[in-house]
Every structure is written in structure tokens, then in C-alpha cells.
Amino acid sequence: MSSNDYNPTPHVIPEGQNATPLEVVGGDVTSTEKLIIVMTGLPATGKTHIANRISRYLNFFLDLDTKIFNVGDYRRRLFGSNLPAEFFDHTNKEYMAKREEACDMALKELIEFMSMDGVRVGLLDSTNAQKQRRDHIRETLGVLKCKILMIETICDKKEMTHPYYKDMADDEAFADFERKRKNYEDVYNPVDEKDGSHVKIFNHQTFVVHNTRGYLPQKVVHFIMNLHTMPRVFYLSRHGQSEYNLSGKIGGDSGLTEAGREFARRLAVFAQNTVGMSIERDSESGEEKRSPCPARLWTSTLRRTKETAQYIKHNLIKFHKWDNGDEVEWIQFQPRARRNLDELYAGVCDGLTYKEIEEKFPEEFARRQEDKLTYRYPRGESYMDITLRLEPVVLDIERTREPILIV
Known part of the structure; x- marks a missing residue:
């Protein structure tokens, strides 16, 4: 049964320039x-x-x-x-x-x-x-x-x-x-x-x-109202190699390969030694003093990003003091999974390779090649859609004081 049989008057999402969200x-x-x-x-x-x-x-x-x-x-x-x-x-x-x-x-x-x-x-x-x-x-x-x-x-x-x-x-x-x-x-x-x-x-x-x-x-x-002038840094990390990466498929929700897990282990070391570490240099001796500093961890809701962050330790830092004077017990790198950070959803093309998309949906493949920025996959997303859903994340980054590791 073709789509025309069960949906003779479909709601057609326009492509090209009109794929950009109206907002x-x-x-x-x-x-x-x-x-x-x-x-x-x-x-x-x-x-x-x-x-x-x-x-x-x-x-x-x-x-x-x-x-x-x-x-x-x-x-x-x-x-x-x-x-x-x-x-x-x-x-x-x-x-x-x-x-x-x-x-x-x-x-x-x-x-x-x-x-x-x-x-x-x-x-x-x-x-x-x-x-x-x-x-x-x-x-x-x-x-x-x-x-x-x-x-x-x-x-x-x-x-x-x-x-x-x-x-x-x-x-x-x-x-x-x-x-x-x-x-x-x-x-x-x-x-x-x-x-x-x-x-x-x-x-x-x-x-x-x-x-x-x-x-x-x-x-x-x-x-x-979310801006502040305090210096801070955020780190962006790609997830480790996933099973779909290895097979050339886009999207999906597959786990990591062994190479991906090794990447995750190394990322955990980097997080502990760099992201969550404050380094101060003594003005007289020039020696470095290293001490743990509160840091945040954000991932997408997808399995591959959560598994990439699985080896990062969540130690307790007692009595972290906010800039407003409040003191709290801080859980280091407490995971926060955010749908806004999910990879572009490819709709009907989710889980296919680009070669399979070209064979099954040649017109869609050609449209995407013409303008990857605004092209929206059928029943899926465009990169402009992602830009829109990232706006709340940007506001969170602006108001955050601590270093952030984003996977």
C-alpha cells in the first residue's frame, strides 16, 4: 500500500528555503x-x-x-x-x-x-x-x-x-x-x-x-538577564565511535564499539585532570597548585553519548560557595541528559546509510546536497531546527559559572 492510498491529502512540509522554522x-x-x-x-x-x-x-x-x-x-x-x-x-x-x-x-x-x-x-x-x-x-x-x-x-x-x-x-x-x-x-x-x-x-x-x-x-x-562577566570555559566532545558509525548508518541509538569505549575511558581522565581541576600558580615560587573545582556534565539523551560519559567519576565536593554567598554540597560531573543536544533526527532516513538514502529516496538525497543547512528530512529535522532547539542550552551556558563538559 502506497502513502497515497491511506493519506490522499498529506500535510506536506516544504523543503529548501521554507524549511527554516518560522520563528x-x-x-x-x-x-x-x-x-x-x-x-x-x-x-x-x-x-x-x-x-x-x-x-x-x-x-x-x-x-x-x-x-x-x-x-x-x-x-x-x-x-x-x-x-x-x-x-x-x-x-x-x-x-x-x-x-x-x-x-x-x-x-x-x-x-x-x-x-x-x-x-x-x-x-x-x-x-x-x-x-x-x-x-x-x-x-x-x-x-x-x-x-x-x-x-x-x-x-x-x-x-x-x-x-x-x-x-x-x-x-x-x-x-x-x-x-x-x-x-x-x-x-x-x-x-x-x-x-x-x-x-x-x-x-x-x-x-x-x-x-x-x-x-x-x-x-x-x-x-x-542570563549574562554575567565571570570567566568560565566549556568543553565540547564528540561521542565515542558507535556501532552505527562503524557501519556508516546515520542516526539511530546504538551503543559504543570497543574503540568508542576506549575513547570514553580517556575522556574520563581528561575530565578529572583538566575540566574539573583548578590550577593556580604561586606568584613567588612559580609552582602550580592543583585542586578540584566544581564542574558540570551535559549529554544528549542518546545511548552513545551517555556511554561516552560512563567512566567519569562523580565525587562529592563539600561546601562549594556560589557567587551569591550560598554554600552547597556539590556532586562533581552530575550527569544531565538533554533532549536539546540530541543529534539531528533523520526521520524516515534514520538508520540508513547515505548510499541507501540515495537509492531509496533519490529526490531527497538531491535536495540535501543542494542545501544541507535548511534541508529537512521527511518527518525529521533540519539543521535550522537544531539551531532553534539549542537556544535554551545557550541561555543555560550563559548563566552557568562552572566549567561544563558537553558530550
């Missing part, structure tokens, strides 16, 4: 569905870092055409990079005019970018310290009729992470930093309700969200 397609949009993010805050409070993270997230995971316009880059392009401290003196009319020129150039190119078809998000990265400047930005961008979201970063802690200060003591670095941004502090006006829709970020720990509505603004708010 991640930029598509044709109106100006009111576009978003402009205006960063504001004193120097060295994380504005550029946050802007870059937002841009990468929107570009890759939501497939939205996004671009950053850094006013400092325009200023350096116009007037050079080694500018005296007086250049940032707000009482100096000559220098203020030059800084406004750099801002207007950035705004001009931002407007040109946002006027293009398919473009969704633009970010203006600058201190924008005075309400007068922010009002000027809103008035200038008014011709676009786009949504505008202000993001203000506030940092009053004496921890300096800027590379310029890596070889300086904290107190010395903070004193130097304070001298450089004093010119901005003298005239700084915090963002308030008159600035419209905005988010205030205090030390990357406290968030105030005001009058923020709509799909894109809410996506941005959710993302930045």
Missing part, C-alpha cells in the same frame, strides 16, 4: 517590528561586551540581521586613537563638537542600515551619558519609527577586568580608572522613565526592566 526567519517586516538598542553607561561598565553578546545571539540563534555601531570607532576613525584626557572634557566646546560629529556619523549609518529590507536590529554603543544626548538620539532615530530600547550598565564594584589593568593591583587600577571617567561622571544623567523603554543593569546582578514590550525586546531582556 527564526527574518523575512519581510514592518518598521515597527524592528528594534534599535541604545547602550548607555559610564566607561568600562560592560556596554561593548553586552552589545557584542546580544549581536551574536540575535545573528546566529534567531537568524536576525544585526549590526553594532560603536561611536568610539567612528571617533577614532575621524580624530585618531591617542586622544588627550581633555578631549572628553564636556566644558570644551571644540572637543564636544567633534564628539557629536562622531555620534552623528554613527547615527547616519545606523539609519541607513535599519532602512534596508530584512534588517531587524541595530545597536548604538556609546556612553550617552547626558539626557540631552539621549534625547538627540531619539529625535534623530524618529524618522525610522522603530522600537527603541535603552540598556544602561551600572558598575560600582572595585574589580577591574579590562586588559589595560591586568598587571595592576585592584586599588591602583580602580584609582586610574576613576581619573579617566571623572569627566563623564561630572555630567552623567542616569536613565529614567523619561527615556522610555529601558533596562538598568546593576553590577550584572540586579536588573530593572521598565515598559518593555514586544517579541524582540523581551528576547533581548531574557538574554541579558
Whole structure:
């Protein structure tokens, strides 16, 4: 019996360009569905870092055409990079005019970018310290009729992470930093309700969200509330060789071969000695001090990834202290299986070799060869589908403090 006999009017999933999930397609949009993010805050409070993270997230995971316009880059392009401290003196009319020129150039190119078809998000990265400047930005961008979201970063802690200060003591670095941004502090006006829709970020720990509505603004708010500035690392490991790998079949849920189990044993050694180990060097003797540090383990729900992680030890680390002061007993590498990490599901082609797919489904094989990124297997997934289901994992990675081993 053919499919036409029992399903004469099937629900046909389109292939090619239309295989992309609707939620991640930029598509044709109106100006009111576009978003402009205006960063504001004193120097060295994380504005550029946050802007870059937002841009990468929107570009890759939501497939939205996004671009950053850094006013400092325009200023350096116009007037050079080694500018005296007086250049940032707000009482100096000559220098203020030059800084406004750099801002207007950035705004001009931002407007040109946002006027293009398919473009969704633009970010203006600058201190924008005075309400007068922010009002000027809103008035200038008014011709676009786009949504505008202000993001203000506030940092009053004496921890300096800027590379310029890596070889300086904290107190010395903070004193130097304070001298450089004093010119901005003298005239700084915090963002308030008159600035419209905005988010205030205090030390990357406290968030105030005001009058923020709509799909894109809410996506941005959710993302930045998971960000932090603490250094951490994550490791990506392929599973060991599976029985289906050996036979050339795709998908399935087979176990490991002997070679795959040997890989798993070696991965366990790497996890214990590298991923779950903190290494500190004594500043005087130069000797390394190694001590266990809390680490996480994520796998997919498939047998081959769980078996790859089977030899990793789960020791107890007592009284691990979170950055908020809470103390907990930590189980090292406690396994967490996540469906989001599963391999692409090949639908009706699951368990076949590529040669068998070419023979049984020649048209599907040809479509996949034309565009592997957006091609969706019949009753299966496309790589764009995987990108969409990985978004929650990315948010978890962003908010996690400990090293993560992902199999």
C-alpha cells in the first residue's frame, strides 16, 4: 500500500528555503517590528561586551540581521586613537563638537542600515551619558519609527577586568580608572522613565526592566538577564565511535564499539585532570597548585553519548560557595541528559546509510546536497531546527559559572 492510498491529502512540509522554522526567519517586516538598542553607561561598565553578546545571539540563534555601531570607532576613525584626557572634557566646546560629529556619523549609518529590507536590529554603543544626548538620539532615530530600547550598565564594584589593568593591583587600577571617567561622571544623567523603554543593569546582578514590550525586546531582556562577566570555559566532545558509525548508518541509538569505549575511558581522565581541576600558580615560587573545582556534565539523551560519559567519576565536593554567598554540597560531573543536544533526527532516513538514502529516496538525497543547512528530512529535522532547539542550552551556558563538559 502506497502513502497515497491511506493519506490522499498529506500535510506536506516544504523543503529548501521554507524549511527554516518560522520563528527564526527574518523575512519581510514592518518598521515597527524592528528594534534599535541604545547602550548607555559610564566607561568600562560592560556596554561593548553586552552589545557584542546580544549581536551574536540575535545573528546566529534567531537568524536576525544585526549590526553594532560603536561611536568610539567612528571617533577614532575621524580624530585618531591617542586622544588627550581633555578631549572628553564636556566644558570644551571644540572637543564636544567633534564628539557629536562622531555620534552623528554613527547615527547616519545606523539609519541607513535599519532602512534596508530584512534588517531587524541595530545597536548604538556609546556612553550617552547626558539626557540631552539621549534625547538627540531619539529625535534623530524618529524618522525610522522603530522600537527603541535603552540598556544602561551600572558598575560600582572595585574589580577591574579590562586588559589595560591586568598587571595592576585592584586599588591602583580602580584609582586610574576613576581619573579617566571623572569627566563623564561630572555630567552623567542616569536613565529614567523619561527615556522610555529601558533596562538598568546593576553590577550584572540586579536588573530593572521598565515598559518593555514586544517579541524582540523581551528576547533581548531574557538574554541579558542570563549574562554575567565571570570567566568560565566549556568543553565540547564528540561521542565515542558507535556501532552505527562503524557501519556508516546515520542516526539511530546504538551503543559504543570497543574503540568508542576506549575513547570514553580517556575522556574520563581528561575530565578529572583538566575540566574539573583548578590550577593556580604561586606568584613567588612559580609552582602550580592543583585542586578540584566544581564542574558540570551535559549529554544528549542518546545511548552513545551517555556511554561516552560512563567512566567519569562523580565525587562529592563539600561546601562549594556560589557567587551569591550560598554554600552547597556539590556532586562533581552530575550527569544531565538533554533532549536539546540530541543529534539531528533523520526521520524516515534514520538508520540508513547515505548510499541507501540515495537509492531509496533519490529526490531527497538531491535536495540535501543542494542545501544541507535548511534541508529537512521527511518527518525529521533540519539543521535550522537544531539551531532553534539549542537556544535554551545557550541561555543555560550563559548563566552557568562552572566549567561544563558537553558530550
